[in-house]
Amino acid sequence: MSLRFPYLRVAKGQPIVTLSGRLYRPRPIIGVTIVGPAGALAQDGLLDTGADDTLFPEHVAALVGIDLANAPQGTAGGVGQEIIPVRYAEVTVRIADNQEQREWRAWVSFGPSTRRYALLGYAGFLQYFTATFHGDREEVELTVNGQYPGT
Amino acid sequence: MSEHTNGKTRPDRWVYVKNRAKFLPTDLLPYADQWLAWSADGSQIVAHHKDLAEVARMVAESGLEREDVIFDHLPPGGEVTTLL
Numbered sequence: 001m002s003l004r005f006p007y008l009r010v011a012k013g014q015p016i017v018t019l020s021g022r023l024y025r026p027r028p029i030i031g032v033t034i035v036g037p038a039g040a041l042a043q044d045g046l047l048d049t050g051a052d053d054t055l056f057p058e059h060v061a062a063l064v065g066i067d068l069a070n071a072p073q074g075t076a077g078g079v080g081q082e083i084i085p086v087r088y089a090e091v092t093v094r095i096a097d098n099q100e101q102r103e104w105r106a107w108v109s110f111g112p113s114t115r116r117y118a119l120l121g122y123a124g125f126l127q128y129f130t131a132t133f134h135g136d137r138e139e140v141e142l143t144v145n146g147q148y149p150g151t
Numbered sequence: 152m153s154e155h156t157n158g159k160t161r162p163d164r165w166v167y168v169k170n171r172a173k174f175l176p177t178d179l180l181p182y183a184d185q186w187l188a189w190s191a192d193g194s195q196i197v198a199h200h201k202d203l204a205e206v207a208r209m210v211a212e213s214g215l216e217r218e219d220v221i222f223d224h225l226p227p228g229g230e231v232t233t234l235l
Contacts, residue, residue, distance in 0.1 A: 006164060006168045009171070010172075011173070013175040031164055031167070033218060039217055041217050042220065042222065043222045044223060057203075057224060059186075059204075060203070063217075098165075114226075115224075
């Protein structure tokens with residue numbers, strides 16, 4: 001069975017030239033919950049096939065009780081963005097649509113809150129799913145694959 | 152709406168998306184560089200503050216659990232078009 005999510009429609013308030021005058025930008029952003037020893041926190045995450053890792057804001061780690069003090073460190077960067085320091089931790093990630101819920105353990109990265117959305121990249125997220133982006137319907141469909149480690 | 156495995160009602164993402172789309176960039180400008188907590192149906196901002204921990208505290212104070220809202224960090228310049 002697949003999980004289906006609507007694209008988030010981000011209102012722009014003016015016609016978007018590249019989208020034939022549409023007034024909003026559809027983005028493959030879904031709700032994602034991160035679970036730690038001190039609780040859970042839900043936020044929006046961008047499904048990003050160009051991202052190597054899955055990235056959450058470091059403030060979120062503290063709030064759900066994940067101690068990054070001695071966590072492995074690394075760096076990450078994106079197009080036109082500066083290189084940022086990140087730390088890695090194993091967490092529980094949860095997503096759900098109206099029919100189905102999925103929860104698994106994954107190594108993700110935490111970095112400065114420079115982006116609006118969590119980045120749901122390959123490691124820790126997309127590696128476990130077959131993702132179908134329905135541009136016409138502005139929906140994304142996620143189906144767990146053979147590597148999926150969760151419930 | 153449907154049921155979580157823990158018996159709680161799961162927010163309907165389709166309703167959330169529909170309501171969130173009603174917020175224009177100008178509506179969100181006052182919250183630039185702040186953390187927001189959106190209601191599960193996306194119709195209102197339940198709490199906002201520069202400090203995420205403070206937003207979480209305000210959410211708890213209003214009788215909601217953290218999973219009942221969606222946390223969102225608005226960039227300093229507000230909503231922007233991104234090239235990824």
